[in-house]
Amino acid sequence: MESENVPSSIVQFAQLDKLLSLGRANSLWPMTFGLACCAIEMMCTGGSRYDISRFGAEVFRPSPRQSDVMIVAGTINKKLELAVKTLYDQMPEPKWVIAMGNCAISGGPFKVKENYNVVEGADKLFPVDVYIPGCPPRPEALLEGIMTLEEKITGTRRWPRV
Amino acid sequence: MSGYWNDILVGSKSLVTGLMITAREFFKPVVTEQYPYDVPEMTPLFRGHVELIANEETGAPNCIVCMACQRACPSDCITLAGEKKEGEKKKSLTQYQLDFTKCSLCGSCVEACNFNALQFSKEYNLCSFNKDDFIIDLVKRLEDQN
């Protein structure tokens, strides 16, 4: 469960680490994993207009083994819980999670007291790195999320903030 | 047998046509919006999360704490509180907390408001490491804006 604390080497190779993180940040391959409405906006982000490929992240891999970032786009319910968790566990380290949309953050509009079937947020299952609110978030927000994740990996932000 | 030759001929023709179409697209300009560099403009009706409207004169929120928005909200996003200050007719807002992580952006709250106190913000690219960032204190937000 501790994706944050990947043991760093005892001897710090500062420059090398920087290179590694730059490499990782620029090649975030997401998993083809859509749950609900937000998945359509995720597809739009891959589309020509928003073009997630500019950040090297258009390689949607169908297999969790080859993906670096899991974009949880949609509601996770109790039945799906185990499947999502398995998928997360199947991803090789280092891995990141983006919770896209309100459902993945907290259960969203379905987090009401009558709720009997919704997992209240992906972070109940595994650590989430970046949260993108919205119902669904615009593709720009997902791009922003990718950039924020890159910021998390490299420690600096390379793009203009809007 | 004629189907066999027909398949080959018509099939090859369709394949070549397809290649020609994609080739033509290859030389057309791209349609991509360079998002972090080009900032898109939201339409006037764009629904971001809600925000308070300030009174043009005083700068204080228009809200009179009638709770209509809270009642209208399908997913209990809104918590608000107000108090009646002395010498004032209307209640004034002390706290307006929006749990944006539960919002479904339906716009019921804005519609329910009869006092022109709520509007949609144009925040379209919110994103954070921390989900508590989206439990927004709108009063504070309004103060920051002023």
Place this chain on the structure above:
Amino acid sequence: MDTSIWRPILYLIGIMVFAGLNAAYLGWCERKGAGRIQRRTGPMEAGYEGLLQPLADGIKLLTKQLLVPSGADGILFRVAPVLAMIPAITSLVVIPFSENIQARAMELSVLLLFAIASIAMMAVLLGGWASGNKYSVISAARAVSQNLAYEIPMLLTVICIVMISGSMNLRDIAMDQQGGFWHWNIFRLDNFHFLYMWVAFIIFFICSIAETNRAPFDMAEAESELVAGFMTEYSSMGFGLFMMGEYLNIVVGACLTTTLFLGGWDCPFGMFPGVWWFIIKIYILIFTFIWIRWTYPRTQIYKLLNLSWKILIPFSLVNVLLTAFFIKVF
């Protein structure tokens, strides 16, 4: 010291560099090309026009955790990606890039290419089987039956070329086509070979797409059916090697097509032959590979086998007969 030792070593280094660059940058070309076809930009942010993208991907893949699933056959699982790379690199040894640039001018270089390609098939089969995943096993079975089916028309068309040139040496075959495009096997004027050799070229090209498992024949990694096919369980560099192997196979396929049909290093107008013509030709072919991939939907495995058995093999057999006939008669 004997120069006979250093020459192959130098060539080996050259081939490694060529292979490495191609394996890395074809991925970039593919993503950029796909982007342009789809009217988007493709990778932009890593370096100028995303030129450092392969580097980023490489770094990431290298430093990613290599998972060996518990149900997998550990040894075969690890060996298979390496096996996928070997034949692609080895094949480059016999490719004549120009009259003088060839690592090893073998008498039977055409045969060598096909012989070595069988190792790649073995790699896919073992990789898929060793993963212990049902999708991978189905994919491996598909990949192999596809490769077997398409090897037949491919070899038959190559036989046409061998009959025309009277040699199995790629260098001789290329030498035989010098002097302008009307000498190339595809448009060859003497003995009226141009009448049917273009069909052979098309058959060969289709087969090389199928042999390299590229769309529309990418049955093995049909992602909407089999997740990622035989690569489903591969993470990190295991996956990277399979990908690089695929791109190198494309390069080898393009080189072979160029040498067999398009006159090798010959200039279309009969002047200034040289290695650059070869490079231009192979990259045009590689672009066509990419272009085709991003245009068509995928076929279906049985339709694919039907295409081979019902169309390509009869046509290539007829081609062999025609070649023999035209050589004998004219």
Place this chain on the structure above:
Amino acid sequence: MTLPVHLRHDETFVLNLGPQHPATHGVLRVKLTMDGEYIVKAEPVLGYIHRMHEKLAEAGTYPQFMPNTARMDYLHALAFNHGYALAVEKAAGIEVPERAEYIRVITVELNRIASHLLWWAAFLLDLGGFTPLLYAFDDREQIIDLLERVTGSRLTYCYMRFGGVYNDIDDEFITGTRDFITRLRSRMPRMYHDLVTHNIILIKRIKDIGFISEEQCRRYGATGPVARGSGINYDVRKNEPYSVYQEFDFDVPVYSECDSMARYMVRMDEIEQSLRIIEQALDKLPDGPVMAKKVPKILKPGLGYHYSAVETARGSLGHMLVCNGDKNPYKLKLRSPTFSNLSLYGEVAEGMLLADALAFMGSLDLVIPEIDR
């Protein structure tokens, strides 16, 4: 050692398609019993995205359920809006101004085109063609832009209100829509038909694959393009006109080949018919208000059952509303089209090849949240 015949385990194995699988469009799970590449038995497993929409309807007031409708079928959200609005309007006896009905039709039809385009894209993705996907998305973005201008959201619209629509359309929207119609009409023959429909690979892939007989359609209650691809001329817009659909002249495309290609063609033709409807609606668009005058703030329809049917991109959608005079519905039951359409998957997919079965699944145009609700 040899087992008697009846004890031998057969050669089949179980292939678990989903819940995460690129071909299942979300989180459908299909348990396939396979014999080699042939499917012996296909068993869809539902419930992976069940979000208790019907329960939520009972919990909140009438207007509070409106945003949920858009989240069931997010591809044709406005039709779900429309259906729910119609049901509640029927229950509460609200008259909708004519302009509002026209706007509803225009936006619903635009949304239907967007939905079909996305289906087309996803279907092509199932068949392994990636570029058409992006061409369709390019067109779809135009629709989304138009709809965003009037509704304020890109995907999960909450546009309709009981008694009208949330917002009036302006001239810019009308000219934009007309531009879009010409744009799509000019792109349709090349980018859609020449590139894909006439492509021999596609034809070979989906022609004579996934045969659904008319009898099967009726037995499972399949509607929409699935039924129309099997020769059943049924379209709620035509057969039981609601809203102002009787004002327009449009055809219901029906193909009797019963295969995936027929369903494909039905949808492609429907895009053209929707364009026709939009054109006529724009021409006839009357002036007037877009909201009914007297809509009570708090709706309390009296005791009764109310049913409304609308035609979504996937088929006939029914809202069964039971009111008991409270401010929240006593019960809301949905008859969602994809649920019936998916039900026949198991029967039809038997004996198919894996690749064909997935092409067939794509041709059903499944939206899983709508099935699970």
Place this chain on the structure above:
Amino acid sequence: MQMVLEILNLYNCMSTYLIIGAMLFGFGIYGLMVHRTVIGMLICAEFVLAAASVNFMAFSRFLAPEPAMGQIFTLFIMAIAAAEAAIAVSIVVAVYRNYKSIDVEDLGDLHG
């Protein structure tokens, strides 16, 4: 040093090849006895055939008056081996379909 050089020159020596052939034959016989599945035995039978081909090739290289002779025999053996493999595998598949096993001992009632 002399030893090393002699080892390096092994490839010019006919007995090297014959010993390789003998070894393959030995492995093949051993495997045929040890393996209990039809496919395992098939694999080992391939070794026996390969041993024969190596010998043919070696004789053709070093002894035969007509050098192509051994090669032709080897090619013939290859064809036989390929045919044998094809037939054997299809038998195995057919048998497996009926008996759900490829273990030779389970196939006792195959005769008759």
Place this chain on the structure above:
Amino acid sequence: MQPLVCPSGTLPSLFSAEGFAGIIFLLTVFLVISGAVIAVVSKRLVRAVAGLAVCFTGLAGVYYFLLSPFVAMMQMLIYVGAVSILIAFGIMMATPEDKITPDNKYLSKLIGPLAGSVGALFFAGFSLLAVKTDWQVFPEHAAADGSIKAVGMTLLTTHSMVFELISIVLLLAIIGALVLARRGRN
């Protein structure tokens, strides 16, 4: 192709082309042996097939050293590309799971050493025969042309019978395999 043979009586230098060839030869022999060992010893059939492929790749190298590149290529093409893959296919179709065969009661304890000794006996006998026999090496054939041309010529003239037989065998194999595989599926 010219054979790399040193003048009679001399040995190659370590760094000459001949020496290099010697090293490569040792590698190919290593491939043959290791492949054969894997194929015979491993319990899992898939590994056995992988071993078979390795062994045959090595054998192709050995044939190359026997001045017959054509046969070497055919070895790769047929054995690695077809036979091994065919067998692997057979394994895929005929074993649902990779089962490691359980030991049989008495026989298996006995059969291992027995088979080992029989194999070793054959090996020893043949090796002895190979080493002890005084082979009449044709000196002029050391440089003989083993090229494809000679093979092709003889195959179509002197030994055309072989050619025909190969064709018939393959044809029969195809038909037989088809019939057998079809019969299995009712």
